Amino acid sequence: MLEVSDIHVSYGKVEAVRGVSLTVKPGKVTLVLGANGAGKSTTLKAVAGLEKPTSGTIVLDEKPITGMPPHAIVRRGIALVPEGRRVFAPLMIHENLRMGAYTAPKSSYDETLAKVYEMFPILSDRSHAAAGLLSGGEQQMLAFGRALMSQPKVMLLDEPSMGLAPAVVDSILTKVRAMADSGIGILMVEQNAEAGLDVADDVVAIARGEVVFTGPATSARDNASVLRAFLGEAALAGQ
Template structure:
């Protein structure tokens, strides 16, 4: 469905992404692991149409989109859940969600809202309250729900667990798995590798803007250098 091939992205003269290739299939979660500054967020932003690549191809269902505007990328079925949630604090929960469905026909918005409320009941309870008054976990659910309002075929999710309590992390990532199981492809950047690998199907590891390892989530969990870098020496001893 989504194919990224030999992607190169720079900020001025500084290269951030150096030839990353990744594939996302319907109903699967591909996890992107890497240290801060490895090029993970830049890759997602480039796919989403927010930062044009220097070279490489991005195709969605066989159609090239790497030079499309962000709104055209959304219309093609790719939606970004940004790092830091970025909800519109003064607006209500429901107003935030409706903004997420701006590319959808108006007649279908109620149906989309109900789907999101079924997935995140707490948002239904808070629908008339200001988004800025939600907890961090609730704001992450709102950002996730806002993206789902566009009926995406592929979700790009950037650091969904950032700043959240462990119990909320499990809830959010469980919902990510449920969304993937519904047929949506997911490309997710996540620092909490141990938990994320439990729900992912595949993983790529990037360093200095390059892919240094790719494989199934199970292969990633058993690869010694990946385990050392992201799961710690204790996990490595458990695997051996």
């Protein structure tokens, strides 16, 4: 289980994250909602080791990982799927997947690859195609597969539906649900709130770097705090 407790993250004199706490359980999807600039992606980067919290703690399976370098955090069992997918476009699909397995035991490579191909058959069918030739949805599946190759306990997904056609979004988020159902904890930032809520178990809403709501997805849709957080600064004025 991933436990984030009262973390603060600053960019110079600007405090982007102010006391965020959340929990990600195995096999569950925790959805992070909020307006642009609320601190959602910064929270993911702090968990992944790309930003160092100024205070607070991050614990995975009762072992602290706060401030550890990214490669060490991957080895502990956390994988980030970044915004915009960021696949290695000139490399073939199977080469992208091999890059994802860099920190994983070599003895389990074939078994993990087989599981990835089973979940994403298109990657198997086109394993020798250059990643840059894939559609946006296929590249997102490759980004998922690359993260899965590290054998994560928790996956951090930053805007997985960004830039995708509406018809593709449902299939991508269905894969998110399938990854969670396999036992992986998912912490997902998703601007498409309605689609995200359809696959989420729990919701954390952030406004101005602070948590304004934590609870089950079933109670988040009509919660005033969630709506205000998602609408952003204008809705929060005068609160």
